[in-house]
Amino acid sequence: MGKDVIIACDFESKAKTLAFLDRFGELRPFVKIGMELYYAEGPSIVSELKARGHKVFLDLKLHDIPNTVKCAMAVLSSFGVDICNLHASGTSNMMRAAIEGLTRPDGSRPTKLIAVTQLTSTSEEMMQKELLISETLPNTVLHYAKNAKNSGLDGIVCSPLEAGIVHETCGSDFLTITPGVRFADSAVGDQVRVTTPARAKEIGSDYIVVGRPITAAEDPVAAYRRCVAEFVD
Ligand code: C5P
Numbered sequence: 001m002g003k004d005v006i007i008a009c010d011f012e013s014k015a016k017t018l019a020f021l022d023r024f025g026e027l028r029p030f031v032k033i034g035m036e037l038y039y040a041e042g043p044s045i046v047s048e049l050k051a052r053g054h055k056v057f058l059d060l061k062l063h064d065i066p067n068t069v070k071c072a073m074a075v076l077s078s079f080g081v082d083i084c085n086l087h088a089s090g091t092s093n094m095m096r097a098a099i100e101g102l103t104r105p106d107g108s109r110p111t112k113l114i115a116v117t118q119l120t121s122t123s124e125e126m127m128q129k130e131l132l133i134s135e136t137l138p139n140t141v142l143h144y145a146k147n148a149k150n151s152g153l154d155g156i157v158c159s160p161l162e163a164g165i166v167h168e169t170c171g172s173d174f175l176t177i178t179p180g181v182r183f184a185d186s187a188v189g190d191q192v193r194v195t196t197p198a199r200a201k202e203i204g205s206d207y208i209v210v211g212r213p214i215t216a217a218e219d220p221v222a223a224y225r226r227c228v229a230e231f232v233d
Pocket of ligand 1 (some may be wrong): 008010023034118119120121157179180181189209210211212213
């Protein structure tokens with residue numbers, strides 16, 4: 001899979017999602033489905049989008065005991081999604097169990113597995129004072145990235161600003177999927193550390209996840225094309 005722009009389809013229903021994607025005609029962008037949409041619509045939203053020719057990142061962020069995650073991943077393996085994810089804080093045992101679950105009986109694993117390290121909504125102060133993790137936030141992110149790599153995962157979700165150091169530490173083929181992307185001339189919203197698609201490309205992100213700069217744009221297709229032009233072309 002090469003560099004690509006993933007649209008975060010943070011809509012509450014299948015109807016809204018499909019109406020939005022209909023505007024793209026034959027473009028068929030890579031899409032991310034999160035908890036809200038998946039819990040509202042169930043697996044049919046995934047099969048519908050796959051049937052329409054979209055690549056799908058199913059962002060459900062699993063985190064439970066290894067056996068439960070393994071069994072859940074075995075279910076997800078039949079969905080044929082391109083990327084799914086879990087929390088690296090579930091430990092290496094959980095991540096290895098997830099890989100086992102996601103691997104089909106014939107030994108193939110068509111779905112890439114990505115780890116969330118520390119959520120960007122967690123500040124270093126919260127992490128240290130509330131979670132009692134005494135390391136710095138960047139050190140924690142890098143350590144979790146290494147755990148994910150050593151457990152056989154394909155990459156992590158991180159800030160585009162961290163993509164370079166993650167590649168240096170875990171190798172250039174370890175995928176960095178990066179939200180927090182904004183056009184130079186658009187609203188930042190609730191994101192704190194943001195970069196433009198062009199800057200994310202320079203730093204080395206493999207995929208940018210873009211929500212509101214595309215979904216809330218007056219012309220979402222033009223905004224998507226602008227992301228692709230800056231990040232991929
Ligand atoms: O609208 P916006 O471009 O901010 O959307 C970014 C998407 O990436 C949302 O679906 C958000 O939940 C997700 N995300 C994020 N930061 C993370 C992990 C996921 O913004 N650390």
